[in-house]
Amino acid sequence: MTSGTERALALISEERQRQVDVEGWTPEHDDQHMEGELGDAAAAYAYAGDHSPVNPQDGHGTDLGRVLWPWDRASFKPGAHRHNLVRAGALIVAELERLDRLAGSVQYFVRGMPDGSLELYAADSREALAEYLGGMPVETLTWVERRAAFWMPGRSYSVCAEDLFLEYYSDAPYLGGAARLWPLTFPNA
Structure with missing residues (x-):
């Protein structure tokens, strides 16, 4: 410098x-x-x-x-x-x-879908995510390290769970509970 x-x-x-x-x-x-x-x-x-x-x-x-x-x-x-x-x-x-x-402060989870794809979530807890998903059994949700890297279609590089959270919630407030990070959805949509 x-x-x-x-x-x-x-x-x-x-x-x-x-x-x-x-x-x-x-x-x-x-x-x-x-x-x-x-x-x-x-x-x-x-x-x-x-x-x-x-x-x-x-x-x-x-x-x-x-x-x-x-x-x-x-x-x-x-x-x-x-x-x-x-x-x-x-x-x-x-x-x-x-x-x-x-x-x-949040935890990161993946959920396997029937077609073999994964969904990535951020949540206050595994229980909060299970409730967000309509009472889904918590055993179906796998915790992942916040620095875990994911390859995203359309990107030439992998991105970690925490960075996806930061991308998503720099424009919309995270008010607690849970949110889907990938496939990406937009708040208030």
């Missing part, structure tokens, strides 16, 4: 630690933001400061940063451009940490 890269990463790391130590935005707090709010907040800071005029009615600007801010407008406090980017980086780290904790 170049010294510039190291400095930038150090600033982001320091800001992330400040968010935890000073602001109290602990991992437990961050885990409550299951619908991408941390990523939206990062985008808000990254876009902050496009120098749109301040709205005299509420004292806030109309720039895209304020539009993206997921919480109360008064809590959005952008500063200098470089500092905003550091905050954005720290919020991205917080969201990545949250997603990794979530992916590590």
Whole structure:
């Protein structure tokens, strides 16, 4: 890494630690933001400061940063451009940490289908998955290691169960229970 890269990463790391130590935005707090709010907040800071005029009615600007801010407008406090980017980086780290904790908190299972194919699931437990599947006997569900690799049609590489979970649930919140990861289905479909 170049010294510039190291400095930038150090600033982001320091800001992330400040968010935890000073602001109290602990991992437990961050885990409550299951619908991408941390990523939206990062985008808000990254876009902050496009120098749109301040709205005299509420004292806030109309720039895209304020539009993206997921919480109360008064809590959005952008500063200098470089500092905003550091905050954005720290919020991205917080969201990545949250997603990794979530992916590590579930278990992964395969179910053999009558045609010989497999379905891959993520679930809070084997019992939660059995219930999700309509009371299926738990013996028919095989636990797999989260780093177990699967070849997926249409991909030139294998992908692990945890990465499929992260692909799927970076766009849609996982609210617990169970979910099918492969063959892929889309939330709310």
